[in-house]
Amino acid sequence: MDFAYILDALPDLMTGLKMTLIVSFLAIVLSCLIGLLGAVLRTGGIKPLQYAVTAYVEFIRGTPYLVQIFFIFYGLPSLGLRFSIFWSGVIALTAWASAFQIENFRAGLAAVGRGMHDASASLGLKRWQHSIFIILPLATRAALPSAMNTIVATVKNSAYLQAIGLVELTFVAVDRIAYDFRAIEMFASICVIYLICVFTISGFGYMVERRLSRPFGGR
Amino acid sequence: MTAKEKNSEMVDLEVAVELSGVDKWFSILQVLHDVNLTVRCGEKVVVCGPSGSGKSTMIRCINYLEKHQKGRIVVNGTELTDNRKVIDRVRQDVGMVFQNFNLYPHLTVLENCTLAPRWVKGVARKDAEAVARAYLERVRIPDKADFYPSQLSGGQQQRAAIARSLCMNPKIMLFDEPTSALDPELVREVLDTMAQLASDGMTMVCVTHEMGFARQVADRVVFMDAGRIIETAPPEEFFSNPRESRTKAFLSQILH
Numbered sequence: 516m517d518f519a520y521i522l523d524a525l526p527d528l529m530t531g532l533k534m535t536l537i538v539s540f541l542a543i544v545l546s547c548l549i550g551l552l553g554a555v556l557r558t559g560g561i562k563p564l565q566y567a568v569t570a571y572v573e574f575i576r577g578t579p580y581l582v583q584i585f586f587i588f589y590g591l592p593s594l595g596l597r598f599s600i601f602w603s604g605v606i607a608l609t610a611w612a613s614a615f616q617i618e619n620f621r622a623g624l625a626a627v628g629r630g631m632h633d634a635s636a637s638l639g640l641k642r643w644q645h646s647i648f649i650i651l652p653l654a655t656r657a658a659l660p661s662a663m664n665t666i667v668a669t670v671k672n673s674a675y676l677q678a679i680g681l682v683e684l685t686f687v688a689v690d691r692i693a694y695d696f697r698a699i700e701m702f703a704s705i706c707v708i709y710l711i712c713v714f715t716i717s718g719f720g721y722m723v724e725r726r727l728s729r730p731f732g733g734r
Numbered sequence: 735m736t737a738k739e740k741n742s743e744m745v746d747l748e749v750a751v752e753l754s755g756v757d758k759w760f761s762i763l764q765v766l767h768d769v770n771l772t773v774r775c776g777e778k779v780v781v782c783g784p785s786g787s788g789k790s791t792m793i794r795c796i797n798y799l800e801k802h803q804k805g806r807i808v809v810n811g812t813e814l815t816d817n818r819k820v821i822d823r824v825r826q827d828v829g830m831v832f833q834n835f836n837l838y839p840h841l842t843v844l845e846n847c848t849l850a851p852r853w854v855k856g857v858a859r860k861d862a863e864a865v866a867r868a869y870l871e872r873v874r875i876p877d878k879a880d881f882y883p884s885q886l887s888g889g890q891q892q893r894a895a896i897a898r899s900l901c902m903n904p905k906i907m908l909f910d911e912p913t914s915a916l917d918p919e920l921v922r923e924v925l926d927t928m929a930q931l932a933s934d935g936m937t938m939v940c941v942t943h944e945m946g947f948a949r950q951v952a953d954r955v956v957f958m959d960a961g962r963i964i965e966t967a968p969p970e971e972f973f974s975n976p977r978e979s980r981t982k983a984f985l986s987q988i989l990h
Contacts, residue, residue, distance in 0.1 A: 630832060630834050630836035631836060631838065633799055633830075633832060633836055634832065634836035634837070634838070636797075636798075636799055636825065637797055637799065637825060637828070637829065637830035637899075637908075638825075638849075638850035638854065638898070638899075638902060639822055639825040639826055639850060639854040639902065640849070640850055640853060640854060641853075641854075644853050644854075648838075648849060648853070649838055652840050653838075653839070653840060656840070
């Protein structure tokens with residue numbers, strides 16, 4: 516293993532990492548918002564919306580992620596929807612992550628018992644007040660562990676976007692290997708970099724989880 | 735207005751809750767059959783009966799947690815309809831305590847008690863907290879105000895839930911098996927709190943199997959079976975001389 520070579524490649528890798536982080540960050544934020552909204556629609560009373568969200572989740576879960584990326588980048592332009600590589604990447608990653616976040620938040624909503632609704636109704640709270648003050652915090656706490664998993668997977672799955680030429684971490688590594696054939700150095704380096712990212716995120720996740728669950732013990 | 739009309743209106747005002755001819759179905763299962771019950775202001779009514787007899791469903795209809803399909807329910811002069819404003823008005827007058835407490839686990843006891851007064855009645859935070867602390871004092875857990883529900887014993891949680899309800903200043907309190915989820919040694923403290931509330935003149939409808947409480951506190955005991963009110967009587971009469979065979983069978987099962 517040639518550490519001098521890795522050092523030499525580091526600035527390039529950092530450029531790639533920056534793109535990985537930007538795309539992942541956008542996808543994580545958007546997918547959490549869409550996930551929450553989708554979960555509400557899926558459990559809400561409006562049948563057509565309920566079916567639409569279910570169909571969306573089943574489509575994303577039932578098709579390969581790589582195919583979804585190609586569909587968005589190569590398929591949509593023939594329907595007149597053309598996005599840059601960057602936005603295609605953001606859309607593909609968000610679309611994938613949203614389906615899983617919808618399921619995570621749906622489980623979170625299901626974990627908020629019927630009793631909370633009874634309590635709020637009997638106290639005269641309006642539906643929106645019950646949603647904001649009671650359901651949202653409780654559902655978020657319940658959904659947090661699995662939502663964190665999906666967030667970590669979102670970061671890792673940004674690597675697929677090298678397939679459409681997005682210059683992110685994996686793309687940079689593969690690109691340099693094509694010139695210098697230093698496969699072990701490059702793949703080892705990006706593995707370490709991904710691991711650092713993932714550990715940082717999951718460490719942060721555990722911290723939040725512990726903090727939020729402190730007052731209510733085993734519940 | 736004639737004297738007679740005036741008189742009948744005054745009688746109406748004394749009625750806190752009136753159910754007449756109430757039927758309820760859960761899809762094809764009829765759970766309430768022609769239920770008629772009048773609760774006067776200040777009266778304490780204990781509802782008992784075997785499980786699945788419709789006791790909980792009946793009191794849940796009083797604050798519209800369940801919707802009845804036939805008959806009339808009038809609460810403090812307001813007839814319950816599916817109109818939001820009507821429901822909100824009725825719920826302002828009716829407090830409810832649940833078997834499983836249903837405290838908000840992510841809020842402290844004090845926050846549990848002040849949320850509704852602040853957001854439903856628009857009471858300022860300071861005032862809401864002062865009222866809440868007074869009620870927590872009254873249910874004898876003033877030192878638990880800043881604790882989370884999971885840090886309290888079951889009996890303390892249920893008393894906190896009673897305080898939370900009282901903070902909305904209800905005229906009628908509904909209790910849905912308030913001691914059924916408690917360890918036996920914690921039942922007493924909750925029943926004492928309820929008895930104290932009763933002696934303060936609160937109108938109360940309690941679904942409970944605590945026959946000692948019924949004897950001590952109730953003005954009337956209502957016995958339900960299979961969705962019908964079978965028998966209504968003052969406690970002495972109800973326990974010593976039940977009329978209906980189903981009541982006798984039930985009492986022989988629960989009084990050892």
